Amino acid sequence: MRQIILDTETTGLEAQRGHRLIEIGCIELVQRRPTGRTFHTYLNPERLIDEGARAVTGIEDDFLLDKPRFADVAAEFLQFVDGAEVIAHNAAFDVGFIDAELARIGAGRFAERVQVLDTLALAREKFPGQRNSLDALCKRLGVDNSHRELHGALLDANLLADVYLALTAGQGQLGFASETAVTETQVIAATLKILVRPRILRAAERELEAHEARLAAIDKKSNGACLWRQ
Known part of the structure; x- marks a missing residue:
């Protein structure tokens, strides 16, 4: 089973108002194990970053001026995720921005290429009524996020990979690569x-x-x- 842990950073909160992607980070898992393959890029959004987004990510407008546009990396990004199950935290946010970028280049919708799993929905089911942000889940599940001073797509994807594996521990984790693996039951x-x-x-x-x-x-x-x- 091939899975992609995905996170994005953006110029603001609403793709419908013209906000754009500024960073994409992906980590590949096969049979629930990291393969070492990643996809990571910063993007020139062709617009200014909102002050709130700049404070969260630490990314400045000048830093992105020489970075590729989404259209320049779209083919490589889509090839990396094609056919996989994509796992994201509050997936509707990331998918909404990716869909907006794909629409600009006439490339269809993201969900037509991949299956999407939302870890926020998983966490809310497992921990109803509790805070289920990535930081809160790291603390609850014993994932070290002490180095997370700012949000970053690849950094957060790494943390989310650990959170996802902890959230779903017990779902076939014994003998990941074996077709005859015994289940926890x-x-x-x-x-x-x-x-x-x-x-x-x-x-x-x-x-x-x-x-x-x-x-x-x-x-x-x-x-x-x-x-x-x-």
């Missing part, structure tokens, strides 16, 4: 069989004799009131 079932079928150890003859002698002594001392013989 099978392991539990095997353990229960061991628990309900313990090994029986029978007392040796000398132990039985010692036990009988001990009961006789108790019986004599208690005037025949030994409970173990009643």
